[in-house]
Structures are given as structure tokens and as C-alpha cells.
Amino acid sequence: xxxxxxxxxxxxxxxxxxxxxxxxxxxxxxxxxxxxxxxxxxxxxxxxxxxxxxxxxxxxxxxxxxxxxxxxxxxxxxxxxxxxxxxxxxxxxxxxxxxxxxxxxxxxxxxxxxxxxxxxxxxxxxxxxxxxxxxxxxxxxxxxxxxxxxxxxxxxxxxxxxxxxxxxxxxxxxxxxxxxxxxxxxxxxxxxxxx
Amino acid sequence: xxxxxxxxxxxxxxxxxxxxxxxxxxxxxxxxxxxxxxxxxxxxxxxxxxxxxxxxxxxxxxxxxxxxxxxxxxxxxxxxxxxxxxxxxxxxxxxxxxxxxxxxxxxxxxxxxxxxxxxxxxxxxxxxxxxxxxxxxxxxxxxxxxxxxxxxxxxxxxxxxxxxx
Ligand SMILES: Nc1nc2c(ncn2[C@@H]2O[C@H](COP(=O)(O)OP(=O)(O)OP(=O)(O)O)[C@@H](O)[C@H]2O)c(=O)[nH]1
Ligand SMILES: [Mg+2]
Numbered sequence: 294x295x296x297x298x299x300x301x302x303x304x305x306x307x308x309x310x311x312x313x314x315x316x317x318x319x320x321x322x323x324x325x326x327x328x329x330x331x332x333x334x335x336x337x338x339x340x341x342x343x344x345x346x347x348x349x350x351x352x353x354x355x356x357x358x359x360x361x362x363x364x365x366x367x368x369x370x371x372x373x374x375x376x377x378x379x380x381x382x383x384x385x386x387x388x389x390x391x392x393x394x395x396x397x398x399x400x401x402x403x404x405x406x407x408x409x410x411x412x413x414x415x416x417x418x419x420x421x422x423x424x425x426x427x428x429x430x431x432x433x434x435x436x437x438x439x440x441x442x443x444x445x446x447x448x449x450x451x452x453x454x455x456x457x458x459x460x461x462x463x464x465x466x467x468x469x470x471x472x473x474x475x476x477x478x479x480x481x482x483x484x485x486x487x488x
Numbered sequence: 489x490x491x492x493x494x495x496x497x498x499x500x501x502x503x504x505x506x507x508x509x510x511x512x513x514x515x516x517x518x519x520x521x522x523x524x525x526x527x528x529x530x531x532x533x534x535x536x537x538x539x540x541x542x543x544x545x546x547x548x549x550x551x552x553x554x555x556x557x558x559x560x561x562x563x564x565x566x567x568x569x570x571x572x573x574x575x576x577x578x579x580x581x582x583x584x585x586x587x588x589x590x591x592x593x594x595x596x597x598x599x600x601x602x603x604x605x606x607x608x609x610x611x612x613x614x615x616x617x618x619x620x621x622x623x624x625x626x627x628x629x630x631x632x633x634x635x636x637x638x639x640x641x642x643x644x645x646x647x648x649x650x651x652x653x
Contacts, residue, residue: 294495296530300503304640305530335544340552349556352529352548357651360643365651368529368548384555388528470652478648485643 294388295484303364306480307388308473311413312395313405314346314374317434320463321395322353322369325473328466329355347373350385357477367477374409383416391428391480392417393472395463396451398433398441403450410451428479431458432472437465496526496589497627503533505619509612510535517608519596520579524616525550527589536595546593550583554591573602582606586613587620 296305310318319339326337335354342348351371356364372382394413396406414424431452433444444460452458457475461468510522514536521536523543529551534543558568572583582594582605592613594605 294528296496296498296526296528296532298498298503298532300498300500307528307530336542338545338548349552352545352552354544354548360647360651361640363640380559381556384552384559387555388526474652477651481640481643481648484640 295390295480297363301364302362303366304360304484305366305368306390306477306484307368307370308391308393308476308480309385309389310369310371310393310395311382311386311409312374312434313397313402313409314376316374316395316397316402316406316409317461317463318371318374318395319345319347319351321393321432321434321461321469321472322351322371324463324466324469325355325369326353328470333357346375347371348378349373349381360481365481367473367480369473376408379412379416382412383419386416386420386422389417389422389427390483391476392424392430393476394429394431394451395461396431396433396447398435398447399438400440400442403442403447406447406451425454428476428483429456430472430476430479431456432461432463432468433458434461434463434468436460436467437462495627496528496530496532498532498623499626502619502623502626506533506616507535509615509619513594513608513612517594517596517605518600519594519605521593521595523547523593525591525593527551527554527585527591532590550591550593554583554585571606582609584609584613587617590616590620592616 310321312318322337326334333356338352340349353369355367357367358365370385372385394410417424433447459468459471461472463469510533514522521538521541523534524532525547526532529548531543531547557572561568568585570585574581579595579597584592586592594609596605
């Protein structure tokens with residue numbers, strides 16, 4: 294959950310990128326890291342295997358600027374998408390303020406997306422969260438590839454509740470900042486409502 | 489105790505009390521750096537030789553470390569491991585959980601010892617626990633009247649959009 298510090302006039306929020314293995318979660322963070330000014334970011338930490346699969350998490354701290362005299366900081370995390378890292382995924386979700394689900398648009402990953410979405414719901418519920426009540430954005434990634442499932446179908450399967458969603462190509466950065474902005478906005482609106 | 493889902497709030501008064509306490513702990517334990525981290529990885533306070541340290545990364549990795557060992561503990565039927573100790577060639581890290589929610593990290597070298605750090609941490613933990621409880625009480629009062637003095641009640645869409653420009 295968010296951390297409001299009246300002493301240092303800071304507000305910290307935690308955003309988690311979720312989704313099946315190789316869908317592009319780490320790539321999202323890397324792009325944001327590369328395109329963010331030095332003074333607005335901290336070090337990006339990636340706890341990964343030798344083949345660059347996320348093992349525990351990626352972490353990227355961002356300082357976006359001030360709202361009403363409070364520095365707003367967002368801590369971005371990715372989970373490891375591979376099915377057998379479920380225990381780690383649960384840990385990363387602790388204290389989450391907003392979730393981005395990164396879907397892999399490739400046809401052959403359709404089942405993996407659905408399974409990961411179910412897994413997200415289960416893991417949140419286990420901690421007493423309801424996905425419907427959290428700031429939540431869906432990103433349909435890898436739209437540049439030729440074998441993509443049509444957006445309408447992805448929407449029907451992954452986004453029955455009609456949360457904000459958008460297309461992306463994290464490899465070139467298309468849609469990555471839009472995604473971050475969309476989730477950050479929801480998190481701040483949530484704060485405004487009073488937590 | 490703070491519930492896992494209530495957001496953490498820090499006020500000036502408690503922050504000053506915490507700083508006074510960890511500065512005292514730093515002196516009395518002869519340690520190099522002390523910091524306090526929320527279990528979710530947010531840095532709460534730090535003191536000592538922090539200039540060359542990436543405290544944000546340290547906070548996040550500490551929380552990850554506690555989360556992972558907490559997961560291990562559950563698997564073998566323990567509630568949690570409330571103290572962790574990592575020994576290096578020069579520097580050592582002593583990590584302990586306070587009030588179930590906050591992590592106290594002490595970094596020290598050969599000028600101190602594990603025994604001394606342990607002893608001082610134990611004493612300081614009790615005092616820290618009291619401050620944290622006061623903080624929870626304050627936060628609860630605050631929660632009963634949401635928005636009253638919250639700086640965020642007045643946020644506009646423009647404020648949010650401006651963050652990204
Ligand atoms: N063509 C294409 N490739 C992408 C895109 N986004 C990511 N990739 C590639 O997909 C592969 C996996 O990306 P990662 O970001 O490591 O995937 P991940 O979701 O972090 O995977 P795990 O850590 O295993 O959960 C890499 O080779 C990326 O370059 C995209 O938009 N288009
Ligand atoms: Mg990854």
C-alpha cells in the first residue's frame with residue numbers, strides 16, 4: 294500500500310507488472326528506464342537468471358514530480374512470469390497499489406495469458422485484494438508481430454469488465470509510457486478518494 | 489499492529505522520534521549505517537554513512553530478502569524468521585522485523601560485533617515498536633475522517649497530467 298510521508302513530503306506507490314513468461318514485462322521497465330532523465334530515476338535492479346528470465350523481480354524507482362507539494366514516487370516491479378515461480382509472484386504482489394497486466398498478443402500465447410490472468414486473481418484474493426477494486430490496466434503487447442490475436446478477441450477473453458486497455462510494442466517503446474501513465478493516474482485517483 | 493493493507497503514513501513528530509532513536513542506536517552499536525524499511529520496500533528513515541549508498545535499492549532488496557525468507561519460513565512451518573544476519577569480509581548486515589511490519593537494518597564492520605549489535609537492536613526494537621504503535625493510532629484517527637487534512641483530496645486531473653510533462 295502507498296506510503297505517505299508527511300515528514301519528507303513524499304508519497305510512494307507500488308505498481309506491479311504481471312503477465313505470462315516472455316510477454317515483455319521486463320522490456321517495459323527497461324524502456325522506461327532508458328528513456329527517463331537521470332534525476333528522475335534510481336537504479337534498475339533485475340534479479341534474473343543467466344538467460345535473462347526474471348527470477349525474483351525487476352525494480353525501478355521513479356520520481357515523477359510534485360503534486361500539491363508532495364514528491365510522487367512510483368516503485369515499478371515486475372513478477373517472474375514462468376509458471377513455476379508462483380511463490381515469488383505472491384511475494385511481489387504484497388502491498389501493491391496498482392497492477393499492469395501485460396498480455397502477449399501472439400496466438401500461441403493465448404492460453405498462457407488466460408492462465409496468468411487467473412493466477413493474478415487467485416494470488417490477489419489470497420491476500421484479501423480484489424482485482425476489480427484495484428487500479429488495473431491491461432496492455433496488449435507485441436502488436437508488431439504477424440501472428441497476433443485480434444484485439445477484439447483478446448478484449449473479450451482478458452478484459453470482460455472493460456478496464457482501461459491499450460496496445461503496445463514494448464520492444465520499440467510504443468505504448469509503454471502510455472501504460473505507465475494510465476496506471477499511475479488510477480493510483481492517484483484512488484488516493485484522492487481517500488484510503 | 490498495522491494491517492497488511494493499510495497504507496503507511498509518517499508524520500513529522502514520529503519521524504523525529506524515529507531519527508533520534510536510530511541515531512542513538514548507530515552510536516551505541518558502533519555501526520556504520522542504519523535504515524528502516526517498510527515490508528513493501530519503502531525506505532522510512534536512514535542514518536549514518538549513507539552518502540555512497542543506494543538506499544532506495546537497499547530498501548527494495550531488503551524487503552525482497554525478508555519476503556523470500558518469510559516464504560521459506562512458512563514452508564517449514566515457522567511464522568517468520570525475525571532476525572537475519574549476513575556476514576561479509578568487511579561489512580555485515582543485521583536485519584530484524586519490528587512490529588511485524590517494519591524492517592530494521594544495521595550495517596557494521598569490525599569496529600563493532602554481532603553481540604553488541606544484537607543487544608542494542610533488541611533494546612531499540614522495543615522503543616521503535618512503541619513509536620510505530622503511536623503512528624498506527626494516528627493513522628487510524630486520520631482514516632476515520634478521510635480527506636480532512638489529506639493533501640490528495642484536492643488533486644485535479646491537471647495535477648496528474650502535469651506529472652508526465
Ligand atoms: N517483437 C516483440 N518482441 C518483444 C516485445 N516486447 C518484448 N519482446 C521480446 O520478448 C522477449 C521477452 O521479453 P521480457 O521482457 O524479458 O519478458 P518477461 O515478461 O519479463 O519474461 P519473464 O521474466 O520470464 O516473466 C525479449 O526477447 C523481448 O525482446 C514486443 O513488443 N515485440
Ligand atoms: Mg522479466
